Amino acid sequence: MKRLYSKIAISAVVGAVLAVGGFGAAQAQKVKRGGILNFVVGSKIPSYDGHVESTFGMIHPIRPFYSLLIRINPDNPSSPTDFVCDLCKGKVPTGTDGGKTYTFKIRTGVQFHDGTPLTAQDIVATYKKIIFPPKGIASSRKAFFKMVDSVSAPDKFTVVFKLKFPSGAFIPAVATPFNFVYSKKDLDTHGYTWHKKNINGTGAFRFVQHQPGSFVEGKAYERYHHIGKPYLDGYKAISAPKMALRLQAIRGDRASIEFRGFPPKARDDLVKALGDKITVQESDWNCVLLFTPNQDRKPFDDVRVRKALNLAVDRWGGSKYLSQIAIVKTVGGVVFPGHPLAATKAELVKLTGFGTDLEKARVEARRLLKEAGVKEGFTFDFSNRGVDQPYKVVGTWLVGQWKKIGLVAKQRVQPSGPFYNTLRKTGDFDVSIDFNCQSVINPIADVTKFLGSSGSNYGHYDDPVLEKIYDRLLRAETESDQRKIMREYENRAINEMAHLGITLWWYKINPHRSYVKGWKIAPSHYLNQSLDQIWLDK
Amino acid sequence: MYKYIVKRVLLMIPTLIGAAVLVFFILRLIPGDVCELRLAGSGLYADPAEIELCRTNLGLNDPIPVQFADFVWGFFILDLGDSMWTGKPITFEIGLRFQLSLQVAFMATFVAVLISIPLGTISAIKQDTWIDYVVRIFSIAGIAIPSFWLGIMIILGLLILTQKFLGEPWMPPIEYVSPLEDPLGNMAQLIWPSVATGYRYSAVATRMTRSALLEVLREDYIRTARAKGLLEKVIINRHALKNSLLPVVTVIGIEFAFLMGGLVVTEQVFNLNGLGKLFVESVLNNDYTMTQALVMIVVAVFVFTNFVVDLFYAWLDPRIRYG
Numbered sequence: 107m108k109r110l111y112s113k114i115a116i117s118a119v120v121g122a123v124l125a126v127g128g129f130g131a132a133q134a135q136k137v138k139r140g141g142i143l144n145f146v147v148g149s150k151i152p153s154y155d156g157h158v159e160s161t162f163g164m165i166h167p168i169r170p171f172y173s174l175l176i177r178i179n180p181d182n183p184s185s186p187t188d189f190v191c192d193l194c195k196g197k198v199p200t201g202t203d204g205g206k207t208y209t210f211k212i213r214t215g216v217q218f219h220d221g222t223p224l225t226a227q228d229i230v231a232t233y234k235k236i237i238f239p240p241k242g243i244a245s246s247r248k249a250f251f252k253m254v255d256s257v258s259a260p261d262k263f264t265v266v267f268k269l270k271f272p273s274g275a276f277i278p279a280v281a282t283p284f285n286f287v288y289s290k291k292d293l294d295t296h297g298y299t300w301h302k303k304n305i306n307g308t309g310a311f312r313f314v315q316h317q318p319g320s321f322v323e324g325k326a327y328e329r330y331h332h333i334g335k336p337y338l339d340g341y342k343a344i345s346a347p348k349m350a351l352r353l354q355a356i357r358g359d360r361a362s363i364e365f366r367g368f369p370p371k372a373r374d375d376l377v378k379a380l381g382d383k384i385t386v387q388e389s390d391w392n393c394v395l396l397f398t399p400n401q402d403r404k405p406f407d408d409v410r411v412r413k414a415l416n417l418a419v420d421r422w423g424g425s426k427y428l429s430q431i432a433i434v435k436t437v438g439g440v441v442f443p444g445h446p447l448a449a450t451k452a453e454l455v456k457l458t459g460f461g462t463d464l465e466k467a468r469v470e471a472r473r474l475l476k477e478a479g480v481k482e483g484f485t486f487d488f489s490n491r492g493v494d495q496p497y498k499v500v501g502t503w504l505v506g507q508w509k510k511i512g513l514v515a516k517q518r519v520q521p522s523g524p525f526y527n528t529l530r531k532t533g534d535f536d537v538s539i540d541f542n543c544q545s546v547i548n549p550i551a552d553v554t555k556f557l558g559s560s561g562s563n564y565g566h567y568d569d570p571v572l573e574k575i576y577d578r579l580l581r582a583e584t585e586s587d588q589r590k591i592m593r594e595y596e597n598r599a600i601n602e603m604a605h606l607g608i609t610l611w612w613y614k615i616n617p618h619r620s621y622v623k624g625w626k627i628a629p630s631h632y633l634n635q636s637l638d639q640i641w642l643d644k
Numbered sequence: 645m646y647k648y649i650v651k652r653v654l655l656m657i658p659t660l661i662g663a664a665v666l667v668f669f670i671l672r673l674i675p676g677d678v679c680e681l682r683l684a685g686s687g688l689y690a691d692p693a694e695i696e697l698c699r700t701n702l703g704l705n706d707p708i709p710v711q712f713a714d715f716v717w718g719f720f721i722l723d724l725g726d727s728m729w730t731g732k733p734i735t736f737e738i739g740l741r742f743q744l745s746l747q748v749a750f751m752a753t754f755v756a757v758l759i760s761i762p763l764g765t766i767s768a769i770k771q772d773t774w775i776d777y778v779v780r781i782f783s784i785a786g787i788a789i790p791s792f793w794l795g796i797m798i799i800l801g802l803l804i805l806t807q808k809f810l811g812e813p814w815m816p817p818i819e820y821v822s823p824l825e826d827p828l829g830n831m832a833q834l835i836w837p838s839v840a841t842g843y844r845y846s847a848v849a850t851r852m853t854r855s856a857l858l859e860v861l862r863e864d865y866i867r868t869a870r871a872k873g874l875l876e877k878v879i880i881n882r883h884a885l886k887n888s889l890l891p892v893v894t895v896i897g898i899e900f901a902f903l904m905g906g907l908v909v910t911e912q913v914f915n916l917n918g919l920g921k922l923f924v925e926s927v928l929n930n931d932y933t934m935t936q937a938l939v940m941i942v943v944a945v946f947v948f949t950n951f952v953v954d955l956f957y958a959w960l961d962p963r964i965r966y967g
Contacts, residue, residue: 152731153731160682161685245694246683303731317740318740319737320820342819344818344819345915346818346915351912354799354800354803357815358814359812359814521928522676523676523680526681526684527676531676531680561690561691
């Protein structure tokens, strides 16, 4: 057992070194060209259109065919604020005109896979489709760009975004990995739905074939605009819905990596079986598991009851033990831990339910329940999603936590379809598991989850005070202002109103074959998937 | 016989219509829809207006009678429509998987017949000897062990044994290659699920062969054959076995039809991109059009297989006459 732990520790250290300062190491080691990267994907492709879809099942196999205007730095993906140009050149622009104008200079000599040269008009057409889609055309992330007034191309290689108001949420929104740049010619010729079933990008790889339900194959694009890349000859993204099979596929070397993440036990099994042939990279994950009390129902319309639910939960202890069996670990507030806008530990412990004196918190919880007229043994319906990691694990843990203050949660586990129907449509629950998973860390956009007006809030409440705070946050120009307002927002959402309960932030664990080099873990399974920096040390 | 065939063919029509009505309405009783899962299932922000637009584009906001009429008319003119999840034609999606499922069904049936007929026969002939006991234990184990569990054990066994003896763990390929492109690669992938499934399948058929043969061996005409001094081999092969195969053929037929769409878990275990996996995924994704089409295909396969089995009866036992 000790040997196993030491192996895991060594692998984790290797992974951490790679993740933090790995680029230097990767450069020190001579890059080898060639080879095919096989990786497994646990979800299916609905369509190829990044502007419509929201699943990693599309991002992992399809993203390498496309480029973005800007992206997170593939050599420093763990940083939540490090963005670099992809199709633009130079540095990512900062706002001018009081933060209301962003001017991007576009690379010259870039060609789509069909040979069409890329110009600023392609970027404009792409972002117009995303931000101002025609009636009847879906665009899943147009709400990210509420601040944008216009997009234009004053010349062939310049794109200008004019904002209605300055916003710190703009640049992260542009870097969202779903914003594939399409050719204006394709949009004009074939229409706005053509990309659902067809692919023509400027990414590091060209589309070869897709066998639905089986695999997607790509081969290196010889005219890729990041000169010298990609290092691979090609890749194959193999569909494998069962986690156990994905794990065995890496063990049996049918696949080298899986980009979403495995639970700790799977990591341990792989390390135990393969030793140093496996490298483990780990990171905090831009996903937080929440619970949402339904404020349409009594007694959850009473803030004292919602606070009691929060006070009962031992987040610090849960972090320690749950992280050994589930893909959750970090204690955090409304903002991704580690981001400059996130609460520090000193700020965190002041939030309801985040204190370190658990006994005191639970005594207070019982007092609040008594004051609200909720009797010992009060039973309520707790809706959960029928997916083990981390929903059922954390859900079962929550049931135990609430029992400590005399509440009996009857956990009702449903498959994803009926669960969403309950959460989003019927609202037929007292308390429900909920979650907030995002791609690029964009706290100002990500925290909208807590707003009553948000399309993804299921607590059935209106909170005009919180809305006003958010409005100020959206328009705050400096980071220090944003940070200050974010604390107000957090205090209102968690401390004063306890609208939602934050459990733990997810934790991403990517064990992969050690010969896979150049890929660094990012805080989201949607990020750093262009595959252009990966090479195989075989 | 001719009249019987026509009657059976006509009876297929109400069966198929009944199945269509059931599958259409039962599917719509399941809460949730494909748009919710597709746009909000990942936990990313999902604009309610976009979800509504998706529903409208897929026809989910149309009145139920309109949706039903579309489905029935499509089925009637053999246009199964597009998958709600991928947007691709259903015939294309099914066609891709059909070859694999058919091959696994044939291979598993081959494995099952290869095991069950000889073992069942030996077991009956050697009734209550140690051979009979061994065969019975073997077949009961086959019924008791779920094929998906056996599949998992096969994969783990291969990984562990190859690592131990060859130094590198090996497992069957996880992506399908056509037997025409790479026969060895195809076999390397499909032989294992065929064995896992064929074993369970053979267990049922072995039990059936044994009991049917025992019953036949007690018939008067077998005693007569023995009294005539016919060789035991001739009695078993020519007179007993052929007559005892009637229920075995039924079992094999039904199991074959089941394999075409029912290898739901085994296909997941071996990552086979077959109809069973497609079935599970389309149900989980609330992909109505795909699920409806798959159910109707499975129903059609069952109806057709039963029809063929009934015809086979008449060939095996000329005393059977219909109509």
